[in-house]
Amino acid sequence: KAGVTQTPRYLIKTRGQQVTLSCSPISGHRSVSWYQQTPGQGLQFLFEYFSETQRNKGNFPGRFSGRQFSNSRSEMNVSTLELGDSALYLCASSYLGPTDTQYFGPGTRLTVL
């Protein structure tokens, strides 16, 4: 069974630009969650989508948004990039809820110059 895939793996953008990251969950998984990992703030929950609906949201500004498609693939978008948005963005998928194992992808490394 293929794991969680994230594209692209690396991305360089400049301040003010916007970016879209993609996540393909494991086949059959309906929940996709996004996390931001930085050296200063650690791992922080961004949001979770389940059956195309946002089920949970972390404490991030509105510049961070996401969506989920009918095939469970998910995208997250960051508008008006800031230097502090440089991070590893991790996507995780699971079948349904918290008792199901979450499988993480390798992440997308975003660098904002």
Add this chain to the structure above:
Amino acid sequence: AQSVTQPDIHITVSEGASLELRCNYSYGATPYLFWYVQSPGQGLQLLLKYFSGDTLVQGIKGFEAEFKRSQSSFNLRKPSVHWSDAAEYFCAVGPFNNAGNMLTFGGGTRLMVKP
């Protein structure tokens, strides 16, 4: 708000020695508890999880963790460390009364293994 504390940022142990990584959480009720491992350049891999029942949980790669309600702790242990265990370890909690997947992570403990 829930929080997770991993008091040790770095730990170095000799290969073959035992290991204990500490994790304390703050939450109003018994949360779901997890330990993940992250190798350089990789995503996170689940080692073990606790929801209820037996407070000693067995995981993959020879790891185990013990939930102690009175101490709000969920420490990870391994009796004999291998060089391949060098990685960063994260403790996480998930809300018991939430149907979704929303993990709060500790700051992580970086494990180095001496030959």
